[in-house]
Amino acid sequence: MCRLLKRLLCVILFITISACNNSDVYPISTFGEDLEVINSVISPVILKDRERQIVVSSEFQGRIFTSTSQGLGGTSYGWFNKNILLSDSVLVNRSKIGGEGRIWFGPDQGPNTIFFKIDEKTGEKLHAAPKDLNTLSFNILAQSSGSVKLGNKLHIENLKGFHFNIEVERKIELLKEDYVSNFLSNSFSNNLSYVAYKTNTKMTNVGEQDWSKETGLLSLWDLGCYHPTPKTTVIIPLKENVDNATVYFTEIDSTRIVVKDKVLYYKADANYLNKIGTLPEYTLPYFGSYSPELNSLTIVKFSFNSLDKEYVNAHPVNVENQYRGDVINVFNDGKWGEVGPFGPFYELETSSPAKELKVGESVSHFQEVYHFKGSKKELNKISISVLGVSIKDIEIALP
Template sequence: MNAIGVSVSFLLMVLTVSSVTKAGATEATFGDDVAFLQKHTKLVVLSDVQGKAKIAVTPAWQGRVMTSTAEGDAGQSLGWINAKHIASGKLVPHMNIFGGEERFWLGPEGGQFSIFHAKGGGFTWENWQVPPALDSLPFDLVSQSRDRAEFGAEFSLQNHAGTTFQLGVKRVVRLLDTKTSWRHLGLSPSSAVSVVGYESNNTLKNLGRQPWRKETGLLSIWIAGMHPASKGAVFIVPLKEVASEKIDEGITSDYFGRLENDRLKVMRDAVYFRVDAAYQSKIGISPSRSLGKYGSYNPERRTLTITQFSQPEGVTEYVKSLWRLQADPYSGDAINSYNDGPTKPGEEPFGPFYEMESSSPAAALAPGNTIEHTHRTVHLIGDRTELEKIARATLGLSLDVTFGADTE
């Protein structure tokens, strides 16, 4: 394992050995998970008029979308929930893994401007700590309606270089009606496919008296989420093509060591990445290759997920999170995906889950200024033939991929 390239996902998994999936991940209904969560935390359930598309959001964990359904309370629950840790009612050091399919975080994780490593310490496990404001402290529930909830928080952070940030966060989570979800995909509704879509609009504000400068460290909005993994599940990213022969330009795939082509397929216009929770790994896509969208397909759950996010045209400076002092701390990723897996041969994975993530550019904010980042998730449930059509129409890519062949 490459310690320098360790992702936050791996660290938090190892530090909470008790992490498990919710019981019966593929059988659990949305209603089951809502009932469980309501025993342990306040829950805001957003719903469409018909009561089919729903999402469950909790203020206690930073306005996190814990799970969703496209088919009402009796439909499958689409998020990954760490039931055992939640039921324990205990907080643990370093990171509390509650799960949830869409959460608010801030970057960078590593490097000289890390907000996860305290000043004066090294880039080590012992010195790694998720800021409580992004972990165990709640956001305020500012307002809510049938299909919308607004959350807010104000807090301070200090980075590894000693810079203190006074900041405010506004997070608005909206459930999309079915027609709007299809419209964002650029498609006409299909009666053969069940849909739930939602988006979060996240605003970061400099509440301090000093500007945030590159020389002393910048922050970025980082949206991540955990999804149930299964055999055959794949993460799919359409790419901007490059003029050079180096088709893997702007693609980082060695966070945990080199990935072979039975795990990662790199093409001139796409990346396919196994997310089966059978091999711990992570990839990143730079803003120079990102199209502001990606997807994943889980054949066992008959689910295609399309994610779209805001990506300002021409902006290339994104925070970098590798665990080391960095020559260029603003050459980071716009997209990441983490695949869970055993930390040692013969061990069970901590999920099984995989993560999908998007980030905003680095935020060089003057006092009182803000940066926004929107992250949209659309889950579609149907047979493979229908989902193949949607993948081709939205991502320009097929769900069919053969790993093990040479990259193209």
């Protein structure tokens, strides 16, 4: 009864926050407000280093719901679906919650997809997330004030009818100041507000069959949902200039995507449903996003070996080569015909390579996420140091 009352109060709080925010920017709660909503439903793990905190859930498969660089009153960096979280069906809809760090498995489209099934009665192809991804909790395997390790075994079936039995272990740790300072080198400043964390996920084939390309492969897929603003821009440094990125769902033009001087700029304003990606031959192991409205810069650094050439292809149309897929993906929410919007949010996503795992073999994938908040001068130093472009370059890249 107590938890139900808290949930009702959180619904009222959520509606109030949405009504009172600046209309030029989508509603963004404080970390404390988001934490109150989460606490009304589950008992999360809070990793904390002074004002820097992240919310991790074992009930939602090692998901990072959100983070803050400025304590309870600071901006909540992650977006998650409060309507679903506060609904009675939440524990059978875990895959739809969002959050700024969740583990999925690719591909979600194409002949090897794990997000569709064939209806036995009609023969129709129906969209459906794997049951375990929607209903299974993870176990806490180890925990300290700054890190937590979680995991469980999952069963996943692809459209071809191949059964994957996997064991997943996911370690999440808050990154300390000396680690962040070393990463940024001379661009680090004590005037910055920041929070940073690392996720390292391992997937092991614990079934009775080796995996093969013919029957389909899985990849580890790490996705983060963030709050968009009208001028949010994603920045993806490239090994070389490309004519365009991989484009999904809808067409886009130079008002939304530009490649200049080996850097891809993409508008992430949650105002047009679209998705892009970069192939391994063009990929570097870092990218980010910048919001002038929020005075914030996000950097994602991830595991990537240029010798790995094969990634699952999740394109819904271009399916000729099922192992010529993207390493980086960016999803922009919005409305397209009768579809969407789903948030509003945008996603920064990275994937592991596709591996033919024999029984007992594993593949791992890590991400480091850095949120920086501060003056344009301080953010500019980081942007130049890590992404190779200035804040001015980012601001004038797109109309």
